[in-house]
Amino acid sequence: MTKFEEGLKKDEFVCSECLTCKKLVWPPNNFCNRCFGDVKWRPVSRCGKLVEFSKKDETVFCIAEFENEIRIMGSLKCSCVPVIGQSLKLVKCSHNESEEFVFQLLI
Amino acid sequence: MRKVALTGFGLTEFNKDDIAIDSLMLSAVKSLFDSAPNLSQKDVDVVLTSTNDNSKYLSSIVSEISGIRPKISHSVESLCNSGANSVISAFSYIASGLADVALVVGAERFDSPGLVLEWDKSRGQYKHPIYWSSMFTKSHVRKYGTTKEDLAIVSAKNHNHALDNPCAYFKKTYSIDEIMNSKNLTDDIRLLDCSMPCSGSAAILLASEEAMKKFTDSPVWITGIGQKTLSAGFTKNEELASMESTIDAATMAYKMAKKEPGDIDVAEVHDAFSICEIIEVEDLGFVRKGKGNEFVRTLYETNDRRINPRGGLIGAGHPLGATGMAQIVEIGQQLQGKAGKRQVSQARVGLVQNMSAAATSSSILILES
Numbered sequence: 001m002t003k004f005e006e007g008l009k010k011d012e013f014v015c016s017e018c019l020t021c022k023k024l025v026w027p028p029n030n031f032c033n034r035c036f037g038d039v040k041w042r043p044v045s046r047c048g049k050l051v052e053f054s055k056k057d058e059t060v061f062c063i064a065e066f067e068n069e070i071r072i073m074g075s076l077k078c079s080c081v082p083v084i085g086q087s088l089k090l091v092k093c094s095h096n097e098s099e100e101f102v103f104q105l106l107i
Numbered sequence: 108m109r110k111v112a113l114t115g116f117g118l119t120e121f122n123k124d125d126i127a128i129d130s131l132m133l134s135a136v137k138s139l140f141d142s143a144p145n146l147s148q149k150d151v152d153v154v155l156t157s158t159n160d161n162s163k164y165l166s167s168i169v170s171e172i173s174g175i176r177p178k179i180s181h182s183v184e185s186l187c188n189s190g191a192n193s194v195i196s197a198f199s200y201i202a203s204g205l206a207d208v209a210l211v212v213g214a215e216r217f218d219s220p221g222l223v224l225e226w227d228k229s230r231g232q233y234k235h236p237i238y239w240s241s242m243f244t245k246s247h248v249r250k251y252g253t254t255k256e257d258l259a260i261v262s263a264k265n266h267n268h269a270l271d272n273p274c275a276y277f278k279k280t281y282s283i284d285e286i287m288n289s290k291n292l293t294d295d296i297r298l299l300d301c302s303m304p305c306s307g308s309a310a311i312l313l314a315s316e317e318a319m320k321k322f323t324d325s326p327v328w329i330t331g332i333g334q335k336t337l338s339a340g341f342t343k344n345e346e347l348a349s350m351e352s353t354i355d356a357a358t359m360a361y362k363m364a365k366k367e368p369g370d371i372d373v374a375e376v377h378d379a380f381s382i383c384e385i386i387e388v389e390d391l392g393f394v395r396k397g398k399g400n401e402f403v404r405t406l407y408e409t410n411d412r413r414i415n416p417r418g419g420l421i422g423a424g425h426p427l428g429a430t431g432m433a434q435i436v437e438i439g440q441q442l443q444g445k446a447g448k449r450q451v452s453q454a455r456v457g458l459v460q461n462m463s464a465a466a467t468s469s470s471i472l473i474l475e476s
Contacts, residue, residue, distance in 0.1 A: 004228070026229075026340075027228045027229060028228075051347075052242045052245055052246055052347055054238075054241035054242060054245050054293050054294050054295045055293060055294040056237075056238075056292070056293045056294070061233055061238060061241075063242060063342055071229060071342035071343075072229050072231055072342060073230045073231040073232075073233045073341070074231045074232075074233075098231070098232050098234060099228055099231050099232065100231055100232045
């Protein structure tokens with residue numbers, strides 16, 4: 001199990017960052033996918049923005065972007081129609097059979 | 108680089124039959140040999156298999172049960188464009204002079220493990236393809252005003268075309284209303300906007316200019332190839348209303364073939380979902396960006412079959428590893444003038460666009476008679 005998955009199991013959203021070029025490595029891995037530099041693992045900001053969304057049954061699902069770098073899909077809690085670019089936060093992440101992310105729109 | 112021709116084709120019916128992957132492939136190989144009286148197993152020096160099935164050593168198994176002892180034999184897997192990529196690999200062996208005659212066979216079972224993209228961390232729990240296609244659809248709707256009816260027209264058109272394809276999974280047509288009223292899978296995707304997983308197989312024989320003379324007097328030449336991989340993860344697609352990998356691959360293929368979009372008489376494009384065909388006809392340059400919906404509507408209203416004449420993936424079914432090859436078989440037959448009721452008149456230049464996993468990769472071939 002990777003540090004990314006270990007983190008998700010503890011509701012921690014962590015990613016690897018290159019020690020050489022300082023860029024986030026996404027998807028996370030043990031070496032940088034730009035320069036093959038060594039990495040450190042660090043928490044990702046849980047504040048992001050909405051890229052796109054749709055809805056299945058009563059659940060809104062979406063693509064969210066964090067630190068202008070990492071885009072992931074997850075479910076979206078919202079009480080009104082979302083607007084593209086709207087701010088959101090990651091309120092829960094976990095890893096059961098796969099990664100799971102739950103976002104909430106910020107008013 | 109030597110010229111390479113497509114010289115023979117084999118297909119099975121696409122259905123939900125529970126058949127082993129090697130048996131499916133053997134059926135397509137038999138169909139190809141049955142239609143090529145001058146072809147002997149001894150002529151074949153490459154056997155490539157393409158599938159998302161988890162079989163091991165499959166190309167050697169298929170070689171053995173087909174009575175072939177090739178020089179080169181291996182599998183090619185790249186999800187939904189495994190088929191086109193295996194044909195391009197065979198092209199490369201022949202063009203380079205490493206081989207003269209290649210048999211390529213693709214197949215999938217209805218329950219393929221390639222249907223769920225569980226390796227993609229960026230998708231979270233949304234691993235099924237309906238989720239990425241919902242994102243593409245929503246984005247195109249927002250940017251270009253594409254409607255649910257526009258989407259339904261793609262499906263209605265391709266089901267109409269499939270009715271004249273004896274190998275197609277679907278054997279019936281649907282009205283636009285029936286498609287729009289089919290089950291909502293998400294807010295943006297209805298059941299009949301989707302291609303269906305199924306069992307099926309397709310086989311193609313490729314040969315050098317010298318070797319092909321034994322097998323056919325109507326060769327179809329591969330004159331353009333373009334391939335592009337952006338990523339494995341869906342969310343690396345920065346622009347959701349376009350397919351960047353298709354744009355890049357098409358640019359390469361047109362350049363190699365010295366052709367332009369206006370030169371293409373007939374095309375098979377990868378309509379895994381209705382929205383895909385609308386985006387692809389734009390990104391292949393057949394129509395200006397944002398006008399794909401109008402273009403497809405005109406095709407439907409005028410019964411113009413030049414896009415997806417066999418019914419595409421939506422009408423013909425989507426046996427992943429066989430899909431790209433079935434697309435190439437269709438364009439090959441069109442350029443030979445042997446497409447029967449599906450024939451597009453005076454088709455001389457054709458294009459195949461086969462993509463994988465939300466267009467994170469695309470493969471394009473330009474074929475000429």
